[in-house]
Amino acid sequence: MEQRNNLIEMYYTLRLTFDEIKYKVIISTRQLKRIVASLGLYRRRSRGNLFDVATFISKELKVSGQPHGYRWMHTNCLERGLEIDKESVRLIIKCLDPTGVKCRNARKLTRRAYMNNGPNYIWHMDGYDKLKPYEICIHGCIDGFSRNIMWLEADTTNKDPYVIAGYFIDTVREVGGCPRCIRADLGTENGIVRELQVALRDCDGHETNAFLYGTSKCNQRIESWWNILRKECAQFWMDMFQTIKDDGHFSGDFLDVNLIRFYFMNLVHVCFQNILLSINNF
Known part of the structure; x- marks a missing residue:
């Protein structure tokens, strides 16, 4: 009996569903729910220390978690091993960062x-140019069905077709194949990837619609x-870079740009890469 309860508590802590647990323990759903209630296990109630959670969130809001x-x-x-419900997290963030909550509420979009x-x-x-003023250029690719990030790279350019082709070839070699189709904008940096994709699909006799061009906003x-x-x-x-610029430490000249790249690239x-690993494993 005790061993069974320990197994149920372990599986429940690992966030398995009732259907998954009952087949592992060989027990009915009704009895399983009674045991879970008797053990005081609740997923929607906060079981963590609110002070520890608030401390962790406060630290995150001061860095990249803002x-x-x-x-x-x-x-x-x-x-991080802090068991807490979403509602408690929402209320803590609302208290610690009301300005951020207000800004996020103002940017709600209707999903297509x-x-x-x-x-x-x-x-x-596609390429991402928000850090391009500091000569840090980002390029990425995502699988449309699984949302798995195929590559996410920061380099000195995202407009060189040979660099983008290198990302593509490395990914194809890593996953062991190419997609049926690639969707990209009309930039010249995508030309070599298009030729490679068409050639790879042509080997299988599926060259039709192997590469699609379109505007960035429709991608x-x-x-x-x-x-x-x-x-x-x-x-x-x-x-951070804007603060450096506002403080007069970045003028945009050759030396400042290269210093930014040297220290921060x-x-x-x-x-x-840490975000990529975390999201793809989630």
Whole structure:
């Protein structure tokens, strides 16, 4: 009996559903719910120390977690082993960062419907230029169905077709194949990737519609991902560099640009890779 209860508590803590637990323990759903209630296990109630959670959120709001909403922050709390419900996280953020909550509420958008046939059916790729004034250029690609990030790179350029082609070839080699189609804008940096994609699909006899051009605003999946990236950490770097500029330490000349790249390029790249790892494993 005690061993069974310990197993139920362990599975429940790992956030397994009732259907998953009952097949592991061999028990009815009704009895399982009674045992869970008797053990005092509740998913929607805060079981963590509110002071510890508030301290953690306060620290996150002072660094790259400042643009995060309560859903992102709740996920971060769970990853740090802090068991707490979303509502408590929302109220803590509302108390600690009312200005940020007000700004996020003002930017609510209505989501459009997106249809995709399956994994690796279409990849969406694009460049992100919010840090380009500091010569830190970002390029990324996302799978439209699974939202798996195929690559996310920070470099000195995202307009060189050979650099973008290198990202594509490295990813194809890593995953062991290419998508059925790639969606990108009309930039010249995508020319070599287009030729490579058409050649790879032609080998299988599927060269039709292997590469689609269109405007950036219609490249829905990657544009949505840039919005997530900005909330996750890009806004933090934008604000930091703007502060350096406002303090008179960045004039935009050759020396200042290269100093920014020397000191921050690797940090930005590592930050993006950590986000990439966290999101793809979530």
